[in-house]
Amino acid sequence: MALYRKKAEKLQDSINESILKRMPDSEAFSFAGFDEQEVERSGYSNYSYWRSTLHMFLKNKVAVFLTLIVFLILLFTFIQPYLPNQIDPFLVNNDPKTGLPFRNVKPNDVFWLGTNSIGQDLWANLWSGTRTSLFIGISVACIEAFVGIVVGVLWGYVRKLDFLLTELYNVMDNIPTTIVLILVSYILKPGIYTIILALCLQGWIGMALFIRNQIIIIRDREYNLASRCLGTRTYKIIQKNLIPYLISVIMLRMALTIPAAIGSEVFITYIGLGLPATIPSLGNLINVGRQLMMSPDLRYQLIYPTIILSIVTVSFYVIGNAFSDAADPKNHI
């Protein structure tokens, strides 16, 4: 109680102070003139959704730090080939003296992280692989989000589609993802786009269901009813009234899809159905490292890719969660 009283007193003091500071007595006790502009000025808040979101996000120091790291990694995968003293990831490096490839050379001045079992530079492979894996992850997240949003909106809005899509969901949700992943990547020609297709094949429906549920909840809220009565077109209601409401969850799902997709690539490459060994990816690098892991001095070939992989996946996970917290208007002041 005492605390509250103290607070109230403080507040009163500060109010008195500001009154005294701003208005001299002569002005405070004279009639106020009529100013048309002042009258029209109403309680306007300078609240902006995106600014508040950014503000909340910046408060989360860990997430900001990880965003920076992911951004730097992403940037570095693109500028790395243009740096001086870089070796082409595909080049098999031969020892000029013997003419034989440098097999499993320890890290040194020329090969910063050593070479792999056929003599390729691991440092260059690592960044090339990170680029591939990030490309897969981000593509899958974007495609899933796009298809999920479009189908989800239709699902929520077009009542005739509801039965059909709900049944489709019931079936698709029960098919083990791993089995689809294995079968599709086995049947199609192995490659980056096959992996992306296999990963997207099932992922979009979860997103679509979520969007559909939210749309059914908010479709008939008063403000949407009002918009409809005023003759707003449906697509504009969706674009202006519904999607902003869902942005936080869409972003969260997208951010979580990226590490999941990268992980699935590792899994599918691990069981031997993923990318061909000629395309460097984190999955391929880990798979190569795994075959050598039982000899302790070659273990570095497994450890470096896993470090990058862990940093990337944990970062996206944390960033996604932090962003979805920040994007939720309930957390804004």
Add this chain to the structure above:
Amino acid sequence: MLKYISKRLLRSFLTLFIIMSITFILMRQMPIEGYFQNYDKLSEAQIQNGIRMLGLDKPMPVQLFNFYKNLLKGDLGMSLRYRNNVPVTEILAPKIPVSVRLGVMAILLALILGLPLGTLMARYKGKLPDHLGTAFIVFIQAVPAAVYYLFLQLYGTELLGLGLLFDPDKWTAWILPVFSMSLGNIAYYAMWLRRFMVDQSTKDYVQLAKIKGVSGSKLMFRHIFRNAFVPMVQYLPATFLNTVIGSIYIESLYSIPGMGGLLVDVIKKQDNTMVQGIVLLFATVGVIGLVLGDLLMVVLDPRISFGAKRGNR
């Protein structure tokens, strides 16, 4: 209630039917080369003969119909390539107990470790145990399972002094596979139990109990834990699926003679009947998990009812 269950079961059968049909059709899209070991050296007539032997020459609907006809008789067919002309059921029979044993032990371990972890995190919300637990959960959820399975195998086998080959008679050989397999579920249980317990602890009845002077640990277990545990049941299906997927991984990693490792093997060998047999088993486990999850929820919480809609509840 009975009506609901029967409807639910009917739907499950429909789902299984569709899964099996999709798998069946997908397997038939495989390249023909994959069915023969020395495709290049075979003559055209030999290839045609081989395809007839595999039953691939008939139109797809006929193949599919024959498959279901045999399935109703309990006949999954003969293995075509994995072990020639041995019934699929005979190959699978010794492998099922191994996988089941592994899966059940992993789920039990996950419950034993995951639930206390979640409770601990909720009890010390915002303090050190909570932060540590969150870090663990984030790590397990974000980093691909392949990676930490590998490192567990790498350092675990050294620590326990185990060989690389799995020996079912040595009990120490079970430690690593079971622990690896349970990790995902531990994180999952801890995350959701913590969430539900934190939600419950702000409810009115907890306030009342506090005012009445119920002590901390009693309040935690008698009141909060019990109510928070009910919604946990809805994650049972995910548990089953995690375990099935984990088994594919773990079993091939540790060369455990179960079904998970076998699935990858037979897909690569294009042994259609074997793939169908294993997919059928895995899909059944998944579907049973879904049904059980729903039913248990009704049993555990009398306020939830799926059968008839009464009022708002």
